[in-house]
Amino acid sequence: MTEQNTAAPAAADPELRERLVGSIRELLPQVLRREVDGVTEDTALMDALGLSSTTGLELVLELEERLELEISVEDLGRDDFGTVGSLADYVAGNLLTEA
Amino acid sequence: MTSLAAVAAYVPAGRVPIEEPAGRLGLSAMQVKVFRRYHRLGEVARDPGGGLGDLLRGALDRLEGLRGQEHRVRYVLHARTFPTVTPYGHDPLRRLCEEYGLGHATAFSVGHHACASGLLALDAAGRLLAADGDPDGLALVLTGEKAFTGEAQLVPDTSFFGEGAAACLVAASGERDRMLCYATELRGEFDSEEPELALEFQRIYAEALAAAITAAVGRAGLAVDGIAAILPHNVNHQAWKQVCRILGYPRERVLLDHVTGTGHLFCADSFVNYRTAKERGLLRPGEPYVVAAAGAGLGAAFSAMVLVH
Numbered sequence: 001m002t003e004q005n006t007a008a009p010a011a012a013d014p015e016l017r018e019r020l021v022g023s024i025r026e027l028l029p030q031v032l033r034r035e036v037d038g039v040t041e042d043t044a045l046m047d048a049l050g051l052s053s054t055t056g057l058e059l060v061l062e063l064e065e066r067l068e069l070e071i072s073v074e075d076l077g078r079d080d081f082g083t084v085g086s087l088a089d090y091v092a093g094n095l096l097t098e099a
Numbered sequence: 100m101t102s103l104a105a106v107a108a109y110v111p112a113g114r115v116p117i118e119e120p121a122g123r124l125g126l127s128a129m130q131v132k133v134f135r136r137y138h139r140l141g142e143v144a145r146d147p148g149g150g151l152g153d154l155l156r157g158a159l160d161r162l163e164g165l166r167g168q169e170h171r172v173r174y175v176l177h178a179r180t181f182p183t184v185t186p187y188g189h190d191p192l193r194r195l196c197e198e199y200g201l202g203h204a205t206a207f208s209v210g211h212h213a214c215a216s217g218l219l220a221l222d223a224a225g226r227l228l229a230a231d232g233d234p235d236g237l238a239l240v241l242t243g244e245k246a247f248t249g250e251a252q253l254v255p256d257t258s259f260f261g262e263g264a265a266a267c268l269v270a271a272s273g274e275r276d277r278m279l280c281y282a283t284e285l286r287g288e289f290d291s292e293e294p295e296l297a298l299e300f301q302r303i304y305a306e307a308l309a310a311a312i313t314a315a316v317g318r319a320g321l322a323v324d325g326i327a328a329i330l331p332h333n334v335n336h337q338a339w340k341q342v343c344r345i346l347g348y349p350r351e352r353v354l355l356d357h358v359t360g361t362g363h364l365f366c367a368d369s370f371v372n373y374r375t376a377k378e379r380g381l382l383r384p385g386e387p388y389v390v391a392a393a394g395a396g397l398g399a400a401f402s403a404m405v406l407v408h
Contacts, residue, residue: 061133073136
């Protein structure tokens with residue numbers, strides 16, 4: 001997962017983005033199968049939390065189910081899993097359904 | 100220069116959805132969804148009634164180029180992903196050699212490069228023939244394994260194994276499918292089950308595989324954009340998408356036709372893809388192409404070979 005997200009994060013609806021950040025934080029313990037404390041928008045998913053590419057993808061698909069959205073994973077790259085915030089940006093910019 | 104005199108492939112007709120091995124191995128529904136949506140895996144090939152001998156026989160029966168040339172075959176190499184490919188005591192390779200008039204040949208297995216062992220076997224076959232100095236000498240490289248253990252059904256986070264086989268006749272010289280260069284990089288530091296190393300392996304995977312391709316192409320005196328096609332190992336779509344991005348190589352020229360329908364056929368992928376590439380007219384006389392594979396198990400191997408059709 002090394003592809004760059006070409007979507008423009010700045011265009012994301014702030015309310016949607018906040019909802020995504022909140023959901024990612026809530027889903028992290030589930031996909032990592034352990035307690036996770038003190039997660040913020042700037043927390044590094046792979047480097048700090050040890051998220052793998054597979055658990056990262058599980059997180060994206062769990063988000064789909066929880067928020068009843070369809071997310072395009074075509075352009076999802078490793079860099080998008082940099083932080084909680086960067087993942088929220090990717091998702092916000094790659095929705096296939098109306099949020 | 101070493102060349103491929105004939106290539107045959109056999110994929111049994113049986114298919115099972117990946118949910119079947121996934122369920123047996125305890126994967127969650129979400130993990131399966133990742134495999135389907137992101138890696139684009141769907142079904143794996145299976146020959147439920149047959150053993151390893153039957154799989155290899157399927158490939159040998161289709162190797163028309165072997166007929167009448169058996170006496171020229173000096174070596175039979177079985178390239179393996181796993182060191183153990185049959186229950187203890189079974190030796191189908193020896194029996195097949197007798198069956199196909201190859202009892203005189205030196206038969207042995209090639210491994211320890213996991214799924215990249217097929218390329219290692221081609222290189223070894225070429226070197227053995229060159230060292231013998233017999234211009235008529237041939238070697239037979241066989242690939243294919245049974246998905247008969249949990250380990251031989253799933254590549255964690257990456258792929259599902261399917262059953263298939265291939266037989267490739269290697270000649271010391273020849274005009275078609277000449278081997279220009281072989282590059283392999285062994286990464287022994289991944290001989291560990293530490294989770295941190297697994298993450299690191301994921302991180303470097305595409306870059307290391309791209310580097311092996313670049314090295315082989317460069318040593319052959321060519322440029323990546325001059326490569327007509329890449330015949331990959333069929334692990335998944337995503338890994339090759341990353342490799343293509345790093346190489347700046349068009350994804351449509353990487354033959355990924357079989358990923359969704361057969362799964363990762365151990366070391367046989369390269370040869371099954373060769374047959375498909377030929378049938379689709381992707382290999383044209385005089386054009387170079389790359390066969391590439393990565394193998395992981397206890398350690399990792401990233402390999403690429405440049406050939407000219």
